[in-house]
Amino acid sequence: MYAFSYHNPKTVRQAATLLSKNAEGKVLAGGQTLLPTMKQRLASPSALIDLGHAEGLSGIEQKGRNIVIGAMTRHVDVATSAIVKNAIPGLAALAEGIGDAAVRNRGTIGGSIANNDPAADYPSAALALGATIVTNKRKIAADDFFQGMFATALEEGEIIVKVSFPIPSKAAYEKFPNPASRYALVGVFVAKKGSDVRVAVTGAGSNGVFRSKECEAALAGRFNAKSLEGVKVSASGLNADMHATSEYRAHLIPVMAKRAVTKALGK
Amino acid sequence: MSAKTGVGAPVLRKEDFRFITGKGQYTDDINRQDQAYAYFLRSPHAHATIKKLDISAAKSAPGVLGVLTGDDLAADKIGGLICGWMIHNKDGSPMKAGAHPALAQGKVRYVGDHVAVVIADTYAQAKDAAEKIIVDYQVLPAVVDMNKAKGSVAIHDVAPDNMVYDWHLGDKAATDAAFAKAKHVTKIDVVNNRLIPNAMEPRAAIGDFDSGTGVYTLYTTSQNPHVARLVLSAFVGIAPEHKLRVIAPDVGGGFGSKIFIYAEETVCVWASKKVGRPVKWTADRTEAFLSDAHGRDHITHAELALDDKGKILGFRVHTKANLGAYLSTFSSCVPTYLYAPLLSGQYDIPAIYAEVEGIYTTTAPVDAYRGAGRPEATFLVERIIEKAARETGTDPALFRRKNFIKSFPHQTPVIMAYDTGNYTASLDLALEMADYKNFGKRKKDSAKNGKLRGIGFSAYIEACGIAPSAAVGSLGAGVGLWESAEIRVNPVGTVEVLTGSHSHGQGHETTFAQLVADRLGIDIESVSVVHGDTDKVQFGMGTYGSRSGAVGMSAIVKAVDKVIAKGKKVAAYALEAAEKDIEFKDGRFNVAGTDKSLAFGEVALQAYIAHKFNGQDLEPGLKEGAFYDPTNFTFPSGVHICEVEIDPETGVTDIVKWTAVDDFGNIINPMIVEGQVHGGIAQGVGQALLEGAHYNADGQLVTASYMDYTMPRADDLPSFDIGITTTPCTTNPLGIKGCGEAGAIAAPPAVINAITDAVGHEDVPMPATPLAVWHACQKGARKLAAE
Numbered sequence A: 001m002y003a004f005s006y007h008n009p010k011t012v013r014q015a016a017t018l019l020s021k022n023a024e025g026k027v028l029a030g031g032q033t034l035l036p037t038m039k040q041r042l043a044s045p046s047a048l049i050d051l052g053h054a055e056g057l058s059g060i061e062q063k064g065r066n067i068v069i070g071a072m073t074r075h076v077d078v079a080t081s082a083i084v085k086n087a088i089p090g091l092a093a094l095a096e097g098i099g100d101a102a103v104r105n106r107g108t109i110g111g112s113i114a115n116n117d118p119a120a121d122y123p124s125a126a127l128a129l130g131a132t133i134v135t136n137k138r139k140i141a142a143d144d145f146f147q148g149m150f151a152t153a154l155e156e157g158e159i160i161v162k163v164s165f166p167i168p169s170k171a172a173y174e175k176f177p178n179p180a181s182r183y184a185l186v187g188v189f190v191a192k193k194g195s196d197v198r199v200a201v202t203g204a205g206s207n208g209v210f211r212s213k214e215c216e217a218a219l220a221g222r223f224n225a226k227s228l229e230g231v232k233v234s235a236s237g238l239n240a241d242m243h244a245t246s247e248y249r250a251h252l253i254p255v256m257a258k259r260a261v262t263k264a265l266g267k
Numbered sequence B: 001m002s003a004k005t006g007v008g009a010p011v012l013r014k015e016d017f018r019f020i021t022g023k024g025q026y027t028d029d030i031n032r033q034d035q036a037y038a039y040f041l042r043s044p045h046a047h048a049t050i051k052k053l054d055i056s057a058a059k060s061a062p063g064v065l066g067v068l069t070g071d072d073l074a075a076d077k078i079g080g081l082i083c084g085w086m087i088h089n090k091d092g093s094p095m096k097a098g099a100h101p102a103l104a105q106g107k108v109r110y111v112g113d114h115v116a117v118v119i120a121d122t123y124a125q126a127k128d129a130a131e132k133i134i135v136d137y138q139v140l141p142a143v144v145d146m147n148k149a150k151g152s153v154a155i156h157d158v159a160p161d162n163m164v165y166d167w168h169l170g171d172k173a174a175t176d177a178a179f180a181k182a183k184h185v186t187k188i189d190v191v192n193n194r195l196i197p198n199a200m201e202p203r204a205a206i207g208d209f210d211s212g213t214g215v216y217t218l219y220t221t222s223q224n225p226h227v228a229r230l231v232l233s234a235f236v237g238i239a240p241e242h243k244l245r246v247i248a249p250d251v252g253g254g255f256g257s258k259i260f261i262y263a264e265e266t267v268c269v270w271a272s273k274k275v276g277r278p279v280k281w282t283a284d285r286t287e288a289f290l291s292d293a294h295g296r297d298h299i300t301h302a303e304l305a306l307d308d309k310g311k312i313l314g315f316r317v318h319t320k321a322n323l324g325a326y327l328s329t330f331s332s333c334v335p336t337y338l339y340a341p342l343l344s345g346q347y348d349i350p351a352i353y354a355e356v357e358g359i360y361t362t363t364a365p366v367d368a369y370r371g372a373g374r375p376e377a378t379f380l381v382e383r384i385i386e387k388a389a390r391e392t393g394t395d396p397a398l399f400r401r402k403n404f405i406k407s408f409p410h411q412t413p414v415i416m417a418y419d420t421g422n423y424t425a426s427l428d429l430a431l432e433m434a435d436y437k438n439f440g441k442r443k444k445d446s447a448k449n450g451k452l453r454g455i456g457f458s459a460y461i462e463a464c465g466i467a468p469s470a471a472v473g474s475l476g477a478g479v480g481l482w483e484s485a486e487i488r489v490n491p492v493g494t495v496e497v498l499t500g501s502h503s504h505g506q507g508h509e510t511t512f513a514q515l516v517a518d519r520l521g522i523d524i525e526s527v528s529v530v531h532g533d534t535d536k537v538q539f540g541m542g543t544y545g546s547r548s549g550a551v552g553m554s555a556i557v558k559a560v561d562k563v564i565a566k567g568k569k570v571a572a573y574a575l576e577a578a579e580k581d582i583e584f585k586d587g588r589f590n591v592a593g594t595d596k597s598l599a600f601g602e603v604a605l606q607a608y609i610a611h612k613f614n615g616q617d618l619e620p621g622l623k624e625g626a627f628y629d630p631t632n633f634t635f636p637s638g639v640h641i642c643e644v645e646i647d648p649e650t651g652v653t654d655i656v657k658w659t660a661v662d663d664f665g666n667i668i669n670p671m672i673v674e675g676q677v678h679g680g681i682a683q684g685v686g687q688a689l690l691e692g693a694h695y696n697a698d699g700q701l702v703t704a705s706y707m708d709y710t711m712p713r714a715d716d717l718p719s720f721d722i723g724i725t726t727t728p729c730t731t732n733p734l735g736i737k738g739c740g741e742a743g744a745i746a747a748p749p750a751v752i753n754a755i756t757d758a759v760g761h762e763d764v765p766m767p768a769t770p771l772a773v774w775h776a777c778q779k780g781a782r783k784l785a786a787e
């Protein structure tokens, strides 16, 4: 780790000001991604602006037909929230499956979504549920937010404040973990809201999270696992590494989608 | 003597209180006054010559005390690291061992190789300064694939074709003759995947030179501190033995990887004099992945000759063994003398011929890892036996039973003479515990749920307590393989047991105390075990190869017997009786046929106050030492049965049932033995399903962190059903065989035999990851469709 200055703002506004003053600065959330990369000397921010004490950034509430989660809300709090479990149980289950207990006690939803790791779990929920990412400057639809591996619509100095998830009629997440890291090798989040069915896939795409047109088309008629029998997903544009070929990932997408649909239907 | 703590009782581990309350003292917990820190600059290339090494900027960086390179080693006449076992080629010529300097001298040979060391006031300063070292590398082609090593650029000038040795064992003519009359020949190609040890505690060292006395002290994570001292003194030439003290305090796991004498420890102890300050280094996890000696890594083709009744006639093996970029301390013997002599397995095989090529590659050195050679042998034997049973349409249990060795002692065609065993008994118990007869029904039930179920056997043999010293010497070992012990009885009758073996997870502080307390009839709390410090303990060989029970405890028994003999003499004076009338029983010295008696502690006191005898007739004191040289290996054996259920849609393998029946001879502490079996199976399952070191074509280690290297976790494993059969070892006084590696040896073929059974063909690699098993399922389905 290289030397850096540390700041502990009390408001998002102060944080934004600090960020604008430190061109090479970064905000620190749970530190589960940022700190390991700094320790390995792969990242060397000149300043860390810790969001841990900034007001109003954490908490979960239901606002009308939306579940609104503060950016600094820890994975463990989403996993165990009665509000989330009641309204979007698939989202609570997703949070429960991130990393291990230590990671869930520190890691945050804002950090995960801002980081947009191509194998992270939350981006699939945000995309499938049609979430809105609220920053200190504007509101961004999930459809516009995720822009490829580790790339998002966030601009310089923009801070995620909260994420708003419309409550679906049915939703569930099924993750096939990478055997070593247990990040998603293929993670599929399915959501149905009225007649709208969305299937978002993480872990598989070389450009990060994406919607599977093949699975969505198959489910548009009938929302059940049978509809996905025989669905083929193209391997082009999918990741290949020592843990999985792109063909294997392509094969797993409808398999995980099927299992997610079964779960969403409570079977 | 309480039955609760005697031999055979499941005594809770004495050392665990210290460990689970954070009171353990590991090397990194030790800090010396004015200690400085070392950071090693490592090669980013698999293979390169160093055209220029500019350390000037690093030298003047803040906090830096010294920047040392291979030139400094040469100037100080510090020798290279050694390989302690000479292997001879088929033609009798010696193996080709390239030099192994602790810091590179003109060339680097694997990613992680040591280029220079920076020593500074803080670790961060050392690391910062290392970034200022300028190295001009001329990159050479990496040599990663053993099959292509021969034609590649030479890694060491002494081995132009990258061949370390071309070795063989067994009778070629007899084996050829057996194949000539065979009715059926089963052939197999197997790869024994390369593993990275991953002890919980990474390697660490503190070198501390005392200018007042001229003595160096090395605190280090070692399984064998005396061997480390011997090598650093006699070969590396740091200091003579009486001027070098090696302390291996609590050590958090080794699995073989902490047997070896590495560059970092060597440099820390040498550098402590150069910079005039204690020098500390603790590996981070990435360094551990890159530079701890790796394990296994064989490619083998083998053939098994059968007669028309399915009896084995002969076995022919050709193995390529990856030894990495340098020959680590014992690397040369692992794929030779620790491997080929085990190729007879539990079977009566009249003729065996094995050829082994040891090959240099530009990868981390490969050396002994839990099992060391025996897992590789067992995997091969149990895979080809299973395949032969399938090809001949014989039930795999029956095929094994038919070919088992049934009378003992048994001389195999590959050196080993098995003293005892009862393989049929282990198989029978395992079949019953695994409910083998109802497997077909369980398979049908799985099929109803869309799952593939398979069952796999592993009837393993292994060899512990490598011995005797004269025999291993004749095979090329540079050291003897005996063990030492000393029993120091204090005046009040408490006892210190000093042992040359070393505990780093095995529980010696408990089992050794159990044995001594039981023999002397005293409370277990009155016995403590001392190990791991060359200043306290006389020369000993350390702990590896499951030798500390069979060899280390035998030495203890020998010393205890001497203590009792001396105690009888003391008691005779104290009780005014003839020595021949003194009997020792349950902790008391009695005069036969009388009620005159003294407790062990009372005799100890008499020995030290020396009031009842004079020093000319009997020496005061009660302290005895012993060296024990075994007459043979011990041969633990057993049968493990693994049952798997595979989801063909994803390729995920679920181990649903594990039966382990082991014959370890007599057992001191069944709880500790069971723990060793659990850990061993976990490591074996790790090899079979999860772990695999992967270098890319450029020689970069892709699996250099837990993001890509899969360790076994609790939820990967089932509960184990453990059974015991016992045939006491006939060649040591305790009748014990050893249990530390059995699980890791037995498990891999059991898993792969189960998976190949489930998918219906033999083409399943290790690790059998979901990806690999998914491919295998598809191939199985195609095969079924074709039939």
Ligand SMILES: Cc1cc2nc3c(=O)[nH]c(=O)nc-3n(C[C@H](O)[C@H](O)[C@H](O)COP(=O)(O)OP(=O)(O)OC[C@H]3O[C@@H](n4cnc5c(N)ncnc54)[C@H](O)[C@@H]3O)c2cc1C
Pocket: A026, A027, A028, A029, A030, A031, A032, A033, A034, A035, A051, A071, A072, A097, A098, A099, A100, A103, A106, A107, A108, A109, A110, A111, A112, A114, A115, A117, A119, A120, A121, A122, A154, A158, A159, A160, A161, A181, A182, A183, A184
């Ligand atoms: C062992 C381990 C296992 C893991 N397993 C998983 C897994 O299975 N699935 C998974 O999805 N993730 C996994 N993670 C990642 C984990 O979920 C992290 O918590 C997450 O990726 C980052 O969140 P964080 O709060 O720790 O962010 P940090 O590490 O603090 O920050 C990450 C990045 O986001 C930026 N950032 C943080 N907050 C904001 C904000 N509010 N606005 C703008 N930018 C912001 C930071 O500047 C930084 O660039 C794992 C991590 C570890 C260490």
